[in-house]
Amino acid sequence: MEIDRGQYLRFAGFAVLVIALGLIVAGSGVMLAIASRAAGDAQGDAQRVLARLAWLSAAILALALLLLLWAVMRYFARRIPRSARRPTDYVDAWTVAGQRFQVPDDGKEGHGREGGQVEGP
Numbered sequence: 001m002e003i004d005r006g007q008y009l010r011f012a013g014f015a016v017l018v019i020a021l022g023l024i025v026a027g028s029g030v031m032l033a034i035a036s037r038a039a040g041d042a043q044g045d046a047q048r049v050l051a052r053l054a055w056l057s058a059a060i061l062a063l064a065l066l067l068l069l070w071a072v073m074r075y076f077a078r079r080i081p082r083s084a085r086r087p088t089d090y091v092d093a094w095t096v097a098g099q100r101f102q103v104p105d106d107g108k109e110g111h112g113r114e115g116g117q118v119e120g121p
Contacts (some may be wrong), residue, residue, distance in 0.1 A: 018071060021071065028057050032057035039054055
């Protein structure tokens with residue numbers, strides 16, 4: 001009995017991604033809390049710099065949370081079993097269309113699309 005190594009490698013990659021994004025979320029959250037608290041007590045240029053750092057931390061936090069959500073949804077979406085797809089009965093759609101199209105037998109010879117009948121659904 002052979003072990004499917006691909007499943008374990010996918011889970012390992014998922015685990016590393018989730019841990020890395022979790023660390024980024026935690027670090028950005030701490031930096032956001034520290035910068036916003038310090039910006040409230042600071043004066044002048046320091047307050048402006050700390051406020052910008054807080055906004056940057058919030059943007060990084062939001063992006064990391066979005067990526068974390070995407071990674072988790074993708075991991076679980078791939079685990080849902082899907083119905084088996086079956087191949088179509090025909091290979092060439094143009095051949096099938098040519099078989100369905102019938103030219104009327106009214107004695108007129110003409111070019112173009114007038115008078116053609118299409119069979120089928």
